[in-house]
Amino acid sequence: MLATWYEKQGPAKRVLKVGEMETPTAGPGEVRIRVAYSGINPSDTKRRQGFRGQKINFKRIIPHSDGAGIIDQVGRGISKSRIGEKVWIWNGQWKRPFGTCAEYISLPSRQAVKIPDKTDLLHGACIAIPVITAHRALFSDGPIKGKTVLVTGGAGAVGNYAIQLAKWGGAEQVFATVSSPSKARKAKSAGADIVINYKKNDVAQRINKATKGNGVDHIVEVAFGSNQSTISKIIKDHATIACYASDKKPEPIIDFYGFMMKNTNLRWVFMYEIPDKAFRNAIRDIETWLDSDFVYHSVDKIFPLSQTADAHIYLQSGKANGNVIISVND
Template sequence: MKAVWYEGFGPADDVLTFGDLPDPTPGPGEVLVRLRASGVNPSDVKLRAGARAGAVMAWPRIVPHSDGAGVIEAVGAGVDAARVGERVWIWNGQWQRPFGTAAELIALPSAQAVRLPDGTSFAEAACLGIPAMTAWYALFADGPIAGKTVLVTGGAGTVGRYACQMARLGGARVITTVSSPEKTAHSTAEDWINYRETDVAAAVMDLTGGAGVDRIVEVDFAANQQASLAILKPGGVVASYASASKMKPELEFYGFMFRNVTLRMLIVYQLDPETHRRGEAQLTEWLEAGALSHAVVPGGTLADCASAHRIVEAGEKLGTVVLDLSR
């Protein structure tokens, strides 16, 4: 099979190799998927760059990317043969495993290949595993949101854009923060605040008539901690999936404590199986209804993987960079 891999950390053009690897075979409980699309997420490029402190290669050779979509071509022992030919989307393809979705084929546990409704393209499905599931969990991990007000920070981001849509689908009022008119339109949100030009806390309180918000889906916990304290209702939730501005922020413990706030620090890779199944079921329902829009950024073919990584690293794209493996 054609694949992309690296055998050491470094810049994409220096370490990513495009070539041939042996075809994988599905083991017991696994399926073999012929991939049609591979999603490139920020975590994928950070792992390849060795950006984490003390990072070491967990395996001698790594095929990157956790998200993707394709068609089941074969099944291992214990898996229903009726799954052959099924369209699926992939999650955790390269999480704690050496070989991810930057390849024509992947063998992985059957549960990690989720049925894909016919109305969703493979490129769109390659956006679901990390961005869409992160948005769903951040919103719904602490119960229903119908009738609540939700602030989504960074609503033009890959997670934020899904969160804006899902919050409305869950019956909540959604407010988002963005940094430009272009990102305002991309976010899909009806109520928005340009955080570069406006005091976010004051604007939120004005939009809510002084009531504040019930939930915050947070893209940068450290940068927005003071605003969160100012706008969050007692008993509210901050669900944060990143804190890039400061990885070890000083916590305003008593400020949150006296508001009886729940601080949820989440990473979608670690969802327990039951919770993941619930998220998959909800995504399937929305996909079948055509309720979600997806922001796909074409990244070329598998041979263009290094270029796709550079696009993600530049941080200027609006959407998820996706490699087309059907060509």
């Protein structure tokens, strides 16, 4: 099969190779998927680069955890009725060497989830990391029905789905921050009620005005270190701040007493290792959400597999405005 791989960490053009590899077969409890699209996330490029000392514990890595395709083989213990099923893949390259950037992947059957008829394979490849992260960030501490939610980075892959899931989950009002008019359009398309350009406006002032000084119940936070002082001005008592990244300020000084005196719930989110029950809940809810009217997929760019390195460089440039996808069969 054709695949992209790397055997040492480093810059995309230097370490990513494209070539022929042996096609996997489905082992016991596994399915084999003929991959149509492979979704790239920042964690894939970070792992390839050795971000924060991450090691690759395998001789060869086929990158990318997310993807979508058709099941074409099942292993012992898996019903043959799964053959031909259209699926999205989660944790394809998490603690496993071979991810989705290849014509085939074999993995445990539960990590291949049926895609509803109305969702196409391209959009199936956008789902796993962004939507499960958004789901965890929103629902890990109970329902958000009737709550006021802020999603920072509302045009980002996770943020954009967080807006949609917040509306789907019955949030009363959803604010989103963005940095440009085109990103504002994406956040609006996802269903945000009020979109604020955080580069041009005082976010805390705008939200406090719109909420008559009440503030927000729940924040889905992409840049905790950079935004801490702003969000601390707009949280209600007992609010939850669900933080899933802090790239620019990875070691922020936390305003301990500020948060303590508001009984703030600081919730860390690391999608790959959420409890099993949380995965099951996310998968259940994603199925219902995909069938709802709250779905908007924002694919920014599609690269052929032969240009995986260019796709990684594009994602790392920070210019992507939506999901970056590899089309495996082009």
